[in-house]
Amino acid sequence: MTNWSVEIGGTVAKRVSAAQAKEQLSALVAEVAYGGGRYVIERRGRPLAALVSVDDLKRLEEAQASSGRPLGALALVGAWREVGDEEIDTLIAEIYAEREKDRGRRVELEE
Numbered sequence: 001m002t003n004w005s006v007e008i009g010g011t012v013a014k015r016v017s018a019a020q021a022k023e024q025l026s027a028l029v030a031e032v033a034y035g036g037g038r039y040v041i042e043r044r045g046r047p048l049a050a051l052v053s054v055d056d057l058k059r060l061e062e063a064q065a066s067s068g069r070p071l072g073a074l075a076l077v078g079a080w081r082e083v084g085d086e087e088i089d090t091l092i093a094e095i096y097a098e099r100e101k102d103r104g105r106r107v108e109l110e111e
Contacts, residue, residue: 014041021051
């Protein structure tokens with residue numbers, strides 16, 4: 001059913017394609033609801049959504065509400081507000097330089 005799995009926060013979340021999730025939704029829901037399973041649903045290898053139990057969702061929502069700010073990837077949305085344009089430009093230039101070295105291919109910089 002799954003291609004591979006990944007550990008997230010100490011719990012293994014299985015990855016499944018969107019097509020597999022569609023075909024086997026009832027089985028996946030049963031495993032999540034009664035067996036404690038967690039799934040990351042992907043399309044073309046990119047994560048689209050997660051299938052978690054209602055209890056897991058409640059814990060996530062309570063944690064977010066108690067902190068007063070988004071958690072996880074949502075926290076990154078506002079993380080760059082205090083960073084200046086020059087710092088971001090330097091960081092991007094470093095990333096492009098490392099990619100060019102690592103991949104053995106030219107990476108064009110837009111100006």
